[in-house]
Amino acid sequence: MSRYSRITGTGSYLPPRRLTNAELAAELASQGVETSDDWIVERTGIRARHFADPGVNSSDLGLEAARRALEAAGRQASEIDLIIVATSTPDMVFPSSAAILQHKLGVAGCPAFDVQAVCSGFVYALTVADAMIKTGTASRALVVGAEVFSRILDFKDRTTCVLFGDGAGAVVLEASDQPGILATDLHADGKHVGILCVPGHVSGGQVLGSPMLRMDGQAVFKLAVGVLEEAARAVLAKAGRTEADIDWLIPHQANIRIMQGTARKLKLPMDKVVVTVDQHGNTSAASIPLALDSAVRSGQIKKGDTLMLEGVGGGFTWGAVLLDF
Numbered sequence: 001m002s003r004y005s006r007i008t009g010t011g012s013y014l015p016p017r018r019l020t021n022a023e024l025a026a027e028l029a030s031q032g033v034e035t036s037d038d039w040i041v042e043r044t045g046i047r048a049r050h051f052a053d054p055g056v057n058s059s060d061l062g063l064e065a066a067r068r069a070l071e072a073a074g075r076q077a078s079e080i081d082l083i084i085v086a087t088s089t090p091d092m093v094f095p096s097s098a099a100i101l102q103h104k105l106g107v108a109g110c111p112a113f114d115v116q117a118v119c120s121g122f123v124y125a126l127t128v129a130d131a132m133i134k135t136g137t138a139s140r141a142l143v144v145g146a147e148v149f150s151r152i153l154d155f156k157d158r159t160t161c162v163l164f165g166d167g168a169g170a171v172v173l174e175a176s177d178q179p180g181i182l183a184t185d186l187h188a189d190g191k192h193v194g195i196l197c198v199p200g201h202v203s204g205g206q207v208l209g210s211p212m213l214r215m216d217g218q219a220v221f222k223l224a225v226g227v228l229e230e231a232a233r234a235v236l237a238k239a240g241r242t243e244a245d246i247d248w249l250i251p252h253q254a255n256i257r258i259m260q261g262t263a264r265k266l267k268l269p270m271d272k273v274v275v276t277v278d279q280h281g282n283t284s285a286a287s288i289p290l291a292l293d294s295a296v297r298s299g300q301i302k303k304g305d306t307l308m309l310e311g312v313g314g315g316f317t318w319g320a321v322l323l324d325f
């Protein structure tokens with residue numbers, strides 16, 4: 001009998017501090033940085049984002065999301081035998097946020113590690129968990145995307161600081177004799193490192209280089225739409241399915257125009273695209289599981305639906321996962 005992996009529960013968490021564009025614009029104006037609700041909505045589709053309070057880390061947001069996913073799956077943390085956290089804003093240089101999350105969940109023993117693929121992190125982490133389940137290395141995985149991007153934003157740079165938010169999403173992925181995950185497709189091309197990065201690093205007790213996010217927005221935009229189409233077509237081909245089989249496209253939530261461009265290329269109407277970027281901003285590795293969980297809890301996504309998850313981000317990295325929910 002074939003062994004597959006299947007999502008059995010989803011969860012997510014947003015820190016309580018919510019800032020609308022107008023509220024963020026007012027805060028930025030007090031520091032001499034000019035932006036507006038109109039500009040942000042028109043160029044990105046973002047209307048609000050959540051920021052974690054000082055001292056709240058990715059593992060704290062991940063913990064709340066994980067608890068909700070476990071509850072939805074009807075599982076205890078002690079039943080989990082693999083923890084993967086996708087994050088680019090870990091609690092510490094090391095150990096991993098996954099190890100810290102494991103301890104906060106009150107369990108020990110199972111493997112726990114982070115995956116760093118920026119905004120593609122959740123798709124990467126889900127692919128790794130799927131492979132480990134299919135090969136019998138794990139049977140019940142907790143896969144989390146958790147970020148505090150507010151910590152790496154330069155609030156003097158209006159071209160980036162209005163785009164991102166904090167949050168976490170999680171799924172429980174379990175071994176099953178029915179798919180589940182149908183196909184996955186991952187890529188990276190490190191020549192694009194400079195268009196989206198946080199170049200600083202820790203050395204000799206200091207941060208060398210800037211610890212703030214910097215981005216060439218137009219270069220990212222152009223690359224993103226092309227690779228998202230390629231990844232979508234690749235997983236459909238691997239699974240022997242077509243665009244018509246997709247019930248819901250859940251793309252990385254960076255910019256509504258990137259999502260509209262991708263949907264257009266796949267000939268999918270926007271009412272088949274899960275959109276949360278308006279309320280969450282870009283939460284990097286957390287954006288896909290946050291969008292997935294909100295669509296599951298709102299009743300949009302139903303058991304048996306075919307979902308296309310797509311990530312793209314710094315590296316450059318990109319990929320897709322096609323699954324039956």
Ligand code: ACO
Pocket residue numbers: 034035036039040043044119158159160162163196215216217218220221224252254255282284312313314
């Ligand atoms: N408020 C007001 N004006 C602004 C702001 C702002 N927050 N930011 C930039 N501007 C100004 C610029 O200074 C520029 O003014 P100028 O014409 O006088 O020079 C003008 O707006 C246009 O700037 P552009 O950078 O050309 O604007 P563009 O239409 O390209 O939109 C954006 C910028 C939204 C970043 C866009 O390039 C984009 O969405 N790129 C994709 C990047 C992305 O989503 N990244 C997320 C992370 S990567 C990922 O997750 C895949």
